[in-house]
Each structure stands twice: as C-alpha cells, then as structure tokens.
Amino acid sequence: MMNNRTFTFSGHAWIGMTENTSNEWNVSCSGTFTINGNYNKLKHYDFYFYDKEQTIRLTKMR
Numbered sequence: 380m381m382n383n384r385t386f387t388f389s390g391h392a393w394i395g396m397t398e399n400t401s402n403e404w405n406v407s408c409s410g411t412f413t414i415n416g417n418y419n420k421l422k423h424y425d426f427y428f429y430d431k432e433q434t435i436r437l438t439k440m441r
Contacts, residue, residue, distance in 0.1 A: 384422075385413045394428060394435075406430045410437075 380386050388410050395403030410426030421439065428435040 381411065384416070384418070385411060387411050388426070392428060394430070404430060 388408070390408060391405050392408045393403050394406055407429045408426060409429075410424065412424040412426075413422045414420065415422040424437070424439050426437045428437070
C-alpha cells in the first residue's frame with residue numbers, strides 16, 4: 380500500500396483471446412490502482428504487462 384487508497388501490484392497475468400484459449404501467455408505485470416474517497420470505485424489505475432521486448436500499458440487517468 381502506498382497510502383490508504385493507493386495500492387501497488389506485482390505478479391503474473393494470463394493474456395490471450397477469449398474465443399481461442401489455446402493462445403494464452405503468462406506474462407509479468409505490475410501497476411498501481413487508486414480507489415475513490417467513498418471506497419467503491421476505481422479512480423485511477425496504471426498497469427504494465429511485460430512480454431519479451433514488448434510492454435503493454437493499461438491505464439485510466441483521473
């Protein structure tokens with residue numbers, strides 16, 4: 380935890396197609412997410428997925 384509303388994440392995720400699950404990859408990922416003041420919605424998130432020399436960023440800005 381960075382503070383009472385911002386959390387960090389580091390681990391692995393499965394990335395692939397929902398129709399063809401034989402094409403999935405287990406990749407490293409990391410990021411942060413922040414919940415709003417009411418603690419019921421994501422206010423901001425920033426995730427990175429790493430595969431070899433490619434980085435995919437998934438973000439929601441404030």
